Amino acid sequence: MNFKISKRIFLNALQLVARAVSSNSPIPSLSGIKLDIENDRIILTGSDSDISIKKELINDEDLKLDVIQTGSMVIDSRYLLEIVKRIDSDIVNFELIDGLLIRISGNEAEYQINGMRSSDYPVIDFKKPVNEFNIDAYALLKVINQTSYATSEKESRPVLCGVNFKCESNVVECVATDSYRLARKYFNIENELKFNVTIPKKSLNEIAHSIEKDSVINVAIDDKKAQFLIDNTIIQTRLIDGIYPETSRLIPTVFKNELVCDSRDILNAIDRASLMRSEGVYFVRLTASKNGIMISSKSQDVGSYSGNLNVESWSGDDLDITFSGKYVQDAIRTLESSNVCIRFAGDMKPFIITSLDDKSVLQLVLPVRTYN
């Protein structure tokens, strides 16, 4: 293995592929990035066995790839990144000099580190699954942002740690819930497909972080894995086993009250109330009466808060409901809308948060029992 390559482009590719690498993998070679050097291209692979990223750099006048000898090698991801970052020239040289010892050099500086045999690296099957569709990168980003926050953090029900993607025609329904709140998002695809898979939250967040510009992403899904093709990068994730619970019956359809207000007003009101918290949790009470809509909170340790909430419209009778302030803030923020519409089905029933602008997304929060 002996090649030269543009530092800038190679470093960008390393940073992308390194996202999949976990530093504490039980398989030593998975702490590294696999480099496959061919005559006209270099293929980088990183994986933590849940998520795998493969990036192909094909030679052009920017990449300035100059292959003196082809080969294949695994190099510790952390050191490889830090070394390439510190190389003091536009071109980095890689040369296998003795056994597994690699020389990485630039202008004035030279590193020598030990690599690992690529034959020790697990074989990763990047074959494309059959159900494929295209989606705009920013649309996918929105799908992920509007759902993944509502997944469960608890490992006890693994299937709730992911977002369920279900398609029976040309509409994909994405649902996430931790059983205290729920997020549901629809998006259309051009072709008709049938799948029902749950993608780990961690993988979706890595995919979201890899989206740098608005392009078309090709998504391919079967019952084993999901693959996202972004430019020359394949991001592939395992799925979460298990049947995702039927959630549609949880979503109320008959409402007693409807509140419409400016998103900032309610976010600020909850933020003011959030000071009354214990152990990081803040419960916020919303009361509607002929005196107006009030947001209040109290904490034995600290004291109490109360303030008016300015609303654009309110319909229905009096209401007295308490909820996790953080859950409602999270839900409103993901809507990315200037207004918010909250519909209540009763003091102890789940309530629905939507925006007036976008009917494709719905957020649901369960109230908490109050001790007033």
Next chain:
Amino acid sequence: MNFKISKRIFLNALQLVARAVSSNSPIPSLSGIKLDIENDRIILTGSDSDISIKKELINDEDLKLDVIQTGSMVIDSRYLLEIVKRIDSDIVNFELIDGLLIRISGNEAEYQINGMRSSDYPVIDFKKPVNEFNIDAYALLKVINQTSYATSEKESRPVLCGVNFKCESNVVECVATDSYRLARKYFNIENELKFNVTIPKKSLNEIAHSIEKDSVINVAIDDKKAQFLIDNTIIQTRLIDGIYPETSRLIPTVFKNELVCDSRDILNAIDRASLMRSEGVYFVRLTASKNGIMISSKSQDVGSYSGNLNVESWSGDDLDITFSGKYVQDAIRTLESSNVCIRFAGDMKPFIITSLDDKSVLQLVLPVRTYN
């Protein structure tokens, strides 16, 4: 107690005074900020008993202080800051409504929290010490930055956890050392004074953080405390007991080699070498021979690095010396100079780091024994 005040100015003052407050003080009232409301002013006090800050806000058209009832009260620092930050109007209202219960309110929002009796707050003597001099704020900032980094982190020799300020005429000598490195800075004062005190590093860093603009700072010192008067703010610190060691004999005066180079070149060279570290520590080897000046490093876990160092001038014979890369980087950075001059007294002797522009400051680093 009942008053109104400008939110912006009051919040700024609270943030400043809160710097002295420690949230885990054994004295409960010290977790609070003491407010003394007089007819034309409000006095804020915060302290962790090592460092105390007192700020006077005197009424003017910006402060908009409107005192309905004078009084004195201690309020938990964290909650007070967070509440005032969240008040949604330009003016904040404070009113003692029942016992120790205080109402803090703005436009639409109202908080009620319990305060503490000001009679439970320790009496802090802010009387001015006798030895006083003036110094420009930015000059004091430089004194602190160029010395405090070299203080010891170990509590075993408390006196080394501070910077020693010694004056016998109109020159103040500031010295800090952790016994592996040393920083010495001189500055002139207008009057002749005699003192020899050691100020805790933590206090100096708080003073440095409180300097927002270049003004004149009045410093007053006796054998019990040091006081810094910045605008209407008094920052007062206890001193560290014990006799500061005589350090001048540690500083070599005869040298065998002198290296002058661009600060960035040597900082970058050490940064490149710093990858070869174990447990966060990186030792760097500098070798001078007829082949030039080389910086190198190695680590059993990682590998090795070597690179040329571009120098502006080098004098003396061959040299082979190893040192803590971090210590030399710290020393060079505090010089804030484009060039650096390093003088060596031999392979195993302390070496001196200075800049060509500023003779008032000197940094010393001890080499480490090599295992080559």
